[in-house]
Amino acid sequence: APEHAERLWDRILDAGQPFGIRPCGLGARNTLRLEAAMxxxxxxxxxxxxxxEAGLDWIVKFDKGDFLGKTAxxxxxxxxxxxxxIGFEMGGREIARDGYEVLAEGQPAGWVTSGAPSPTLNKNIGMCYLPADWAAPGREIEILVRGRPCPARTVALPFYRRTR
Incomplete structure (x- = not known):
């Protein structure tokens, strides 16, 4: 019930104190999600x-019976x-944001879905959609940041994978 939320929050923080647990905001969550390519x-x-198209083919189970869209x-x-x-790393200090246009060989080719500075990687990173023949690591692209073409390079996803 909502009236127990504050007490639950305090108990979670207290229980997590030995592990260094701290609250984080939406920006931190978004950066972590982007680094993990979620x-x-x-x-x-x-x-x-x-x-x-989203690289989530591992969740599609063609052998589990019929479902809407299976044929397509x-x-x-x-x-x-x-x-x-595909992922990308910016070549400079610019930050690509959702909706920015992506150019391949100087021509409109796709769009940015998410972008942010990555404190873990110390780079500005993002994800974008490109034509399948362009969506491979190591391709030189440009992203229109405030109307100016800025260099970027495609990279494999995820950007960061935790070692176990």
Whole structure:
């Protein structure tokens, strides 16, 4: 019940004190999600993007019976997708944000879904959709930041993977 929220919050913080637990805000959560390449609805995924385009093919179970959209996804699995989600690192200090246009060989090619400075990597990073033939690590692209083309390079996702 809502009246217990404050007490629960205090108990969580107290129990986590030996582990260094601290509250964090939405910005910190978003940066961690971006570094781990976790999709956020409304950014990397929405009703117009398929799981295969978003690199989430591991969640699609074609052998688990029929489901809405199965035929279209099977077609994509067989013939490939037109666009793919890929990571990028900015070449300079610019920060690419959601919705910024991505250029490949100087031509409009895709859009940024998320971007932020990465304190873990000490780089400005992001994710974008590009045509499938451009969505490979090591490609030189440009991102229009406030209308100015800024250099970036595509990289494999995730940006950061915790070692166990």
């Amino acid at each position: 999709a956020l609805y409304g950014h990397e995924i929405d009703a117009s993007i398929t799981p295969l 996804l099977e077609r994509q699995a067989t013939h490939g997708v037109r666009r793919k989600l």
